[in-house]
Amino acid sequence: MAEKHGNLSINSDNLFPIIKKWLYSDHDIFYRELISNGCDAITKLKKLDMMGEYELPADYKPQIQVIVNPDEKTLKFIDNGLGMTSDEVEEYINQIAFSGATDFIEKYKDKANDDQIIGHFGLGFYSAFMVADQVTIDTLSYKKDATPVHWACDGGTEFDMTDGTKEGVGTEITLYLNEDCLEFANEYRAREVIEKYCSFMPTPIFLSKANAETEYETIDAADKLDTDTVVEEIHEEAKTEEKENENGEKEVVEVSPAKEQLKIVKRPVPLNDTNPLWAKNPKDCTDEEYKEFYLPPKQPTLVTIPPMNFVAVQGKGDPNEPDGEYKAAMELLYGIAFTIKMSYKGSHMIDGYFEYVVPPLEGLWHQAGVDGVDYAHKETFEWTSMIRLPEFVTKAEFDWAVQEATAKKRKDFSKVEFFHYDEGLCVQCLHLGPYDNEPETLRQMDAFAEVQGYEVDFAARRHHEIYLSDPRRTVPEKCKTVLRHPIRKK
Secondary structure, eight states, rough: OOEEEEBOOOOOOHHHHHHHSSSSHHHGGHHHHHHHHHHHHHHHHHHHTTTTTTOOOTOOOOOOEEETTTTTTTEEEEEOOOOOOHHHHHTTTTTOOSSSSHHHHHHHOOOOTTTGGGGGGGGGGGGGGGTEEEEEEEEEEOOOOOOOOEEESSSEEEEEEEEEOOOSSSEEEEEEEEGGGGGSSSSHHHHHHHHHHHHHHHOEEEEEETTOOOOOEEEEGGGGTTTTEEEEEEOOOEEEEEEOTTSSSSSEEEEEEEEEEEEEOOOOOOOOOOOOGGGGGGOOOOOHHHHHHHHHOOOOOOEEEEOOOEEEEEESSSSTTTTHHHHHHHHHHHHHHHHHHGGSSSSSSTTTTOOOOOEEEEEEEEEETSSOGGGGEEEEOOOEEEEETTTTTHHHHHHHHHHHHHHTTTOTTTTTEEEOOOOEEEEEEEEEEEEGGHOOOOOOHHHHHHTTTTEEEEEEEEEEEEEEEOTEEEEEEEEEEEEEEEEEEO
């Protein structure tokens, strides 16, 4: 690639001052934007691998690295995602994703403190210029024979782009912080912000300080991993004590056996939890973890839900109708759920089966022409009622359960389906009280999402409820319901 110097396609010299001074009222939000972009790049690369369009290295471990350097006043954001070619840098970086800069300025001139403008117009990357005098990008695309690219901009509307030197696939973004924002190169401040905005993200995020002294830890030799760097082998002799036996004689007894230990370079620990409760076998989960999932806070939080399989029944109409479709769906759902749960007592052995508690009832709700839920017109509900299936339940095992339930209960189970749902990023909250009072909780959830830079997304996903209380046995005022709305970046 020939060296290139050019102007960013932004149609206004006033844009960068807007970005740098007040586009985002919370200046720390750039952490979320840059880390989120890295996670997206990793997700896309993994999908290419699944589709056979790229082969990940055998030792590939997706990760985001954030490196603070207070001495050089820099921040680095490094991902091992799909990277960019020079053409892609030209498209995604050099041409900002909106056309009317003048309209933009006019629209937001009086909103210097309005969090709702976060993420508008695809300006996530440019949030870096809120805190940096200069930003560089070093990137290498996953594409065969791709050439690494180096891009640099000093906060004006001009950039330089040349062939780079990056060797591994992915992207490295370096921020040269301005004097007013040096706090963001502090390790503890960085940790605070990352935990604030990124704890829900699906890719491990590691934080380190450049040129920091190496830290060590001691482990049992049997716990060594292939990735560990061993500094010292430690043999600890058995500990003995002189004790009096039952005959009144003194003898030396071993109170602690000999140990073989290793001093290793301290293993990096991600700041976020990428192994959420719902991805675990129940036996590997603590009571506290279950409580955290099934009893989320009464205040809205962000969560990323991985793909799950359910037994589901779809229908229409008011769920409160005494003899309606919804009531009939309950019988079908629990018929299949308990057939699978009790399968271990019969002759059919399911590979990987473990005893478990049937999860609570869940529901996806939709009304044509309505974003969310209109509780005043329940007769227009289109719903998917469902119960989560353990991970050992394949489509084949599900089909067996349908046949088994049909034969034993002499009931038509043809309406049940093996339902795969990829929910992704959501805002969720615990609602206490009657179902008809949910709108206020939902308004709080949606407002919280907007402040965080997101908006509800009902294009392919639905309003989601998880019923922790049985309304037949619980007074409405004490009903507990997990409410979930799908969201996306603005």
